[in-house]
């Protein structure tokens with residue numbers, strides 16, 4: 001070899017070693033192979049029984065009890081009221097239980113406690129326990145399928161012990177400790193999208209285990225109350241909107257009738273999985289687990305952190321393994337996304353809330369159900385796209401473009417709803433009621449508008 005060739009060969013070896021190390025750093029699996037421990041059969045759905053067997057994972061999981069604030073000022077590990085933070089939500093959810101109490105989420109440790117203490121609990125059904133741990137699957141579903149879902153909530157939760165809410169079995173098969181998806185609603189809905197989750201790759205599982213609960217779902221009404229996701233057309237706000245109108249589920253039209261506008265409304269639930277699914281990160285194979293469950297090291301043992309919270313609290317382990325920016329620079333970047341999203345979110349929410357009041361005023365001024373049909377459909381649409389971002393958990397960060405687009409569609413639809421309702425009252429002066437400022441204590445209203453016609457079966461095509 002000439003001197004030059006030696007240099008080149010040397011440089012190549014260095015390159016391979018350098019990029020190899022980089023690669024290993026990013027995708028490395030825990031070096032320590034963990035042993036499968038024996039957990040007593042009757043304690044497999046708990047968490048305490050795993051404390052000694054898997055102390056590193058257990059202790060980090062216990063950290064989800066932490067209530068520290070969010071470094072960005074959005075979200076955070078303690079419950080605060082969305083109704084107080086954004087009072088327009090009181091009007092938006094009027095007539096539905098979310099106008100009574102709508103608090104921000106806390107850590108997984110509290111999942112059972114929070115649902116048992118919720119002011120929205122009275123009158124709920126068994127289906128509400130689906131995303132609070134694997135009891136629904138390991139006990140009820142294995143016994144009698146979805147039967148539990150339409151039984152009274154109180155009856156269904158009675159046998160569940162405190163420590164059986166959100167156990168390790170929520171993500172792990174308790175026999176093998178392999179990642180698993182227990183929520184059969186997710187399995188069924190992904191199948192409609194053509195995805196067989198039982199054949200998922202290991203990396204896909206690192207998103208699906210979270211996606212099984214962090215998604216937009218609804219309860220199939222007349223069938224058996226089972227939990228289902230509107231995934232069949234795809235995982236965007238437009239595709240999911242279309243799902244609710246194109247006959248995929250002829251038995252489900254709406255969640256509630258808004259007492260002011262008389263519009264048939266849909267409530268969106270936290271579509272974190274769908275928001276993430278075509279983000280820059282997802283397209284680069286970066287999953288929920290990469291950011292929310294970074295690898296840790298203790299006494300030379302490498303393990304996966306189970307402290308699922310705002311990853312910016314652990315910038316070095318969660319983000320800096322891939323990003324070179326300083327914490328301050330990245331925090332600023334995330335906050336800019338948050339601020340922009342929040343600003344448009346408020347605009348969309350406030351305009352949509354106004355649309356409900358304008359439709360009410362038009363109705364009181366004599367506009368007929370037929371004349372108001374278009375504006376009712378538009379306010380339903382505006383609120384759907386607003387809520388798709390509002391209910392998502394990371395104030396735009398998970399996928400800024402997708403969130404901005406949804407908010408743009410929402411703001412446009414809300415203005416068109418107002419225009420359409422105003423046009424229905426020729427020359428008439430509309431008297432717009434003041435917005436409510438305090439959460440409601442009930443969902444019944446004596447002056448509720450009950451439109452004389454059913455919601456249109458065929459909605460206008462979703463925005464392009």
Ligand code: HEC
Pocket residue numbers: 075076077078104105106107108110111112114115130131132133134170171209210211212213214288289292293308309310
């Ligand atoms: C069994 C359903 C379920 C699964 C599986 C699940 N979550 Fe959650 N998650 C919840 C619920 C319910 C809450 C809210 C709990 C509360 O407010 O009491 C929550 C809350 C959170 C929070 C908010 C914590 C805070 O500080 O506010 C984060 C972050 C989170 N989950 C991330 C994840 C990640 C990452 C995964 C996958 C590794 C995951 N979740 C899997 C149901 C689930």
Ligand code: HEC
Pocket residue numbers: 030034047050054057058061166167168169170171172177179206209289293302303304305306
């Ligand atoms: C919200 C989902 C979720 C819950 C709840 C959960 N785990 Fe995990 N766990 C994971 C994920 C994701 C991994 C990473 C697996 C992988 O990529 O192979 C993991 C990995 C592990 C591993 C493998 C070693 C390691 O550290 O990577 C063990 C052991 C483990 N978890 C134990 C537990 C125990 C014990 C509990 C209950 C105290 C628990 N897990 C609760 C999602 C969860």
Ligand code: HEC
Pocket residue numbers: 070071072073074075076077105207210211214272273274276281282286287288289290291292309310311312334338393394395397398
């Ligand atoms: C690239 C890293 C990254 C990925 C991938 C990611 N997240 Fe997040 N997530 C974040 C950050 C950062 C925040 C906090 C954003 C903020 O404060 O503005 C967050 C916030 C959240 C929250 C709210 C936490 C709180 O404080 O209330 C939940 C819940 C959540 N993510 C769940 C998920 C789920 C489920 C997935 C996968 C489908 C996922 N995340 C994928 C980085 C990520």
Ligand code: HEC
Pocket residue numbers: 026280281284286290291311312318319320321322323330333334400
């Ligand atoms: C496993 C690697 C990995 C992790 C972990 C990771 N990222 Fe990224 N991130 C990427 C890749 C790859 C890109 C795309 C790079 C590009 O296109 O330039 C990206 C892009 C971004 C972008 C630009 C997004 C856009 O729309 O252009 C931001 C902001 C970002 N990441 C923030 C974070 C934060 C905050 C965390 C921690 C919570 C984090 N990332 C964790 C790999 C990662």
